[in-house]
Amino acid sequence: MLSKSLATVNPCSMCMPMGSVLVFRGIENCMTLFHGSQGCSTYMRLYLAHHFREPVDIASSALSEKGAVYGGAANLKQGLRNVIKGYNPKAIGIATTCLAETIGDDVPQIVREFQAEEPLAKDVTFISVSTPSYAASHEVGYRVALKNLVQTLAKRSMPGKQSSGKINILVGSIVSPADVRYLKRLLDDWGHRYILLPDISETFDAPLSEDLPRIPLGGTPLNDIRDSANSLATVTVGGLLQEPGAGDFLRKEFDLPHKPLPLPIGLEYCDRLVACLEELTGEAMPESYERERGRLLDTMVDAHKIVADARTAVFGDTETVLGLVRLMTELGMRPQIIATGAINPAFAEAAAGLAPGSRIMTGADYSEIAEEVSTRDIELMVGPFTGRQTARKEKVPLLRVGLPNHDRFGASHQLMLGYEGTMHLVDRLANALIESKESRPA
């Protein structure tokens, strides 16, 4: 085996600003602007358009040589002005790139100046986040953007210790629009009031309509984010392995109890979310979900022999991988390789606990994953489409789960959360193994 290489060969992660887009796009009437060179916006637009099959507009301060030498304030201000004129947003999320960070621009200060100078800025909320691409992966970009969002907006408005009684549901990891729709439906059916953010359920999966708004409709309203400080408690779904983020901020700042949970993938993790909601609301899960849970169990029983002992390689974002591994162990599958491109010690520890004996990799690239795949007799790979070259080379089927998925349809509609999403995953896992066996010459 090669020792940890100095160069990355076929990356299994993306850069920080990418994560911020997934947060800003989940805010109502919000545009994203990258402070940096034009390419960053264009590349990430392209990347996300491929995945979600939606138009993705991300503005740029389009820094040029002059900006890089003399500072990017003028470009950033012009960029903000044009975004306001062109898109009329209620909020602008500003994420830095490595260029802006390295030349040392003080974005919050530039924004304050802009607000003082520019009448157009009066009704716009600015959320700035520092996301130098070299500092960490897209997952961290997502987390810090979510934290900054809450930090910028959340304000206590209720007297004393009074609470609005709402529950904050923070989507702590990148999931699909269908997943967010599922969480909302669950909470709606529960009948308890909640604030969910970021909400990409409509914004990254918009219906075809007669008019194309400049900013896609939907997303968490700014007032809800402000109001999150008044809530009863915070649950971060997909927040188990992440460093302190938005939920912790709300706990420290406003004394809201915070429950970080894994993504509800697999029976146990789904039950954990449900139990947490029952505890917080004092109400039982709606009956229809009990039946859904039963259907999941029924599906797991039906599939158990097909998937039994299947040797898998699971890779991608930390929380998604963890949920997938938990589900696999519940089914009697054998995850052999558990990998993420992120550097995240909590992930390594949790994965080792779930699947002892498996090869756990953090900060991994696909060349390292491929090496492991070739020596461990892997039957199924599960993760983003970027694993396809490895899969093809090693002649192992790849079940595409998570971002990015550029070469198959349905990334936006793929439901993996909850009893229902898990049930779909079980079906897909079983079918992938069956199809793989069928395609082999008899």
Place this chain on the structure above:
Amino acid sequence: MIVKIFEGREGHIQQKGDDCLPLSCNNDSLAGAVSQRACVYSGARVVLNPLTDALHLVHGPIGCAAYTWDIRGAASSGPDLYRNSFSTDMTELDVVFGGEKKLALALRELADRFHPPAVFVYSTCIVGIIGDDLETVCKKASIELGIPVLPVKSEGFRGNKNEGYKAACNALLELIGTREYAPKSRYSINLLGEYNVAGDVWSVKPFFEEMGIEVVATLTGDARVAEIQRSHAARLNLVQCSGSMTYLAKKMEAKYAIPYKRISFFGLQDMSSALRTAAEFFDSPEMKEKAEEIIARETARVMPQIEKHRARVSGRKAAIYMGGAAKAVSLVRAFQELGMDVVIIGTQTGDRDDYQKIAYIVKDGTVIIDDANPLELKELLIKQGANLLVAGVKERFLAYKLGIAFCDFNHDRTINFEGFEGMVNFAREVDITINSPVWQLPVKRESPICSGSDLTISAGVEDAIQEPCHS
């Protein structure tokens, strides 16, 4: 002016027939306007990446490498090293202490693991800021490893995509002429600005060979390093994507006395004149005869199929938004062949000459736009009543959301459009998207009990735009 969204964009949009100054172009994109352009690095990367057996190492943070991994649909007939993504994955420490050491070690390690015949090292924004001396590191590595290690000066912020093309061409120039070669045929050419997207070159090259011409190198589609190294031995350069490769052609002309001719392999007319251009250059009567024979034979072969599609699309209105101007110009002619009108034409990187040429070939009323953005495109598509947009993936979903057919003509398309056969594929693509029944499905449902289901929530957008084209 036909659309006005951003101040400072006035000079970049014109309608032919307007009495106005030449189009503004080839300058920095307007901040906040959501330009469809990428950066210097991207320009360099798209030009060089199709070189199949080279190792392409991105010196920068992981994003630059991740988003450009296997970005082109450039096909290979053999090696696939170019389909990997190599990055020095710079971290905070590298930014503080400099990335030269890491780069040098990475080069050694990668050369050892992958044995490439050459390495391209791309610099990214951050490298330009922290001041890593790429040239020296590459020179040392080149001596140590015994292979060309070529720095590509592509710091993202140092201009637009055109600068990246130049940086790529400069790196290629380092390779060209480093390997001796005597072409087997008296008649030899290079194809410049041909990237073998979706295997394009394979439906072009055989015709030149049939004419007795040896294609020494394609730059850079399906190319090997060795072919580039000996490409100075060819007698003629045919330049397709002029935006990216005219610079190189001029340099090769100055250095190796190889003349160049601009051609295009897209559309029946252009493909035919490309063959004729070569035959005329070599001034061989047999070759000219052969070219005419091929043109007559191939045209007769594909015409019935193209006619079938033409009958279904002629009279419809097309909008073109391309990266480079050469493709855009070729598309205008191809649409003429299909009997379609071009109502919008734009590019990311066209220069003054390009736009003059475009203005000359399009009809009055056609909108010409430089460095467009989604808001302008949207408004133009609706105002000009376009039935089809030809562009890249970023624009695809804009068209679809507006109920407008779309044809992918960018570097990640998967269908070959070049040569005679390619025109059949293109005609079919245009036909199946324009005439798809999906455009006839009612966006508003007829309800027996109320006035109709409306999917839009509260639009809250003050667009003066009326009905999109869900006809």
